[in-house]
Amino acid sequence: MSVAGLPLHPFFTPRDLPETLDLLAGRAARGEKTVLLAGGTDWFVERHVAPPETAGTLPLVVDVSRLDGLGGISLDGHTLDGDEPGGDTLHADTLRIGGAVTYLELRRDARVAARCPLLAAMARDVGALQIQARGTLAGNLASGSPAADGVSALAALDATLLLRSVRGARRVPLAGFYTGYRKSVLAPDELIEAVEIALPPAGAPYVWRKVGTRQAQAISKVALAGVAVVEDGRCTRLGLGMASVAPTVAFLPATRALGLSRPLAGIAPGEIEATVLADVSPIDDIRSTAAYRRHVAVALVTGFCEELKRR
Amino acid sequence: MSVTLTVNGSLLTLEAPPASRLLDVLRERLGLTGTKEGCGEGECGACTILLDGVPVNSCLVALGQCAGREVTTVEGLGDAQHLTPLQEAMVTEGGAQCGICTPGMLLSAEALLREKPAPTDGEIREAIAGNVCRCTGYQRIVNAITEGARRREVRP
16 A cells, blocks of 8 residues: 555545535635545546655545535426427526536436537547546546546536535636636635536537547547537537647637638638637647647647538 | 445455555455556556446545445456356457456456447447557457357356
C-alpha cells in the first residue's frame, strides 16, 4: 500500500447531500482542504505521479460516488396525451444529469441516446469500459483539464452547471466556469450538483471526433464536439467545444460567430481556417505538437461545416 | 476504520484504511494476487475486477468506496481444478501468453458474456479495449472469448 501515502488520507462517506454540504462549509471556513471523490479516474492517477504528501497536510477524502443527490438523469418537459399527434412521447427541452452519473450510465440511457447523441458518443469514447464505469461529468468538470472530453461535449451543448453549497444554489454557464488553466469559479464550500442542457431538437446534426493514439483510453491530442440547428441553409444554433488546444476547453467563439453570421454556402474554407486558428492556442506537449493540433483543429471544424452545408 | 464488503462471495469486514487502493487491499491484505498491477493509472486494465458485476480498474477505486458492494476477482471465477468454460477456452485457444493481462481479460470477458452470451467480434474487442496485452496476442484472446461463449452455452 505504497502509492503517495494513500492509506494515510482521512476518508469519509457522508449520508446525504446536506451532510456533505455542511461538512464542506465547515472545512472551507477553517481553511481545510477536501477532495470530493467520485470515480477517482483523475485523483488516483495524480496521487500515482505526484510526490508523497506529508500526513499533516493531507486533505479529507469524501466519497460522493453514491450520493443520491448527485445521481439521476431527467428530462424536464411534458408528455402529450395519446390523442394528440406524437402522443405518448415526451416533449422535453432540458436534460439534467446528476454530477456523479457515470459515463456508462450516460451511454446506456435511452433518453440520452435519443435526445443528446453527442453526449452518448462522447461517453462511449472517453475511455474504455472500466473508465466509463467510474468517471463522471462533475469529476471531469472539477478536474478542469483542457483535454477533458466530457467538458468539450458540454461546451458544444452550452451546458449550465448547478453549483450548490449551504449558502444555496446557483447556475453558472459553462462558458463562465473556468477562469484559467485548471481554475474555476467553484468556491471551496461548493460542489457541482448537476449539469443542465437546453436540448437542440431531436435529430439535430452533431459531431464528436476524438483524435488520439488509440481508440480506447487515449487522452485526446485534439477532440471536437459540435452541435447545430440548420434551417434553410443557415445555422440558427451552433455550439463547438474543443479539447487540448488552449489552457481550458475551447468554445471557439469567433468560429461560432462566423457560422451563425450568414448562410453556410457563403462561408469559404479559408474563413473557417482563419477563425479556428484565431480561436485556438495549442502547445507542444507529451501527446502532440502545436502545429499538428492547429492542422487537426482546422480539419475537424471544416469537416463539420461541410457536413452542415449538405443538410 | 473497518469496511465491510463481499469478495468472491464471502462477506468480509476489514480493518484497513478506507483511502487505500482496492488493488493493494486485494493483493496485500487478502493475498488475492491474481489481480495484477500494470500501470497503476487506469490505462492497462491488468487490475480489472468486477464491482457489482461491472469491470473497473481496482487501482482507481478506494476500499471505502466498496462498502456494502460485491467484488469479484479472477480467484472468484474458477480454480485450477475447476476452470470455467471461459478460462478453459483461454488455455486451449492460446489466449494466455505471458499471462499478466489474463486475469483482467477474463473479468472483462466474463462481464461481457453475462450481458451478451453470443457477442460479435466487434463487441468482444470493445469489451477488452481497456485491457492491454503486452504480448499483443489479441487475436487469440478474441478467439478464446468466442470459444468461451460457445462452451458456456453447453455448460454455463
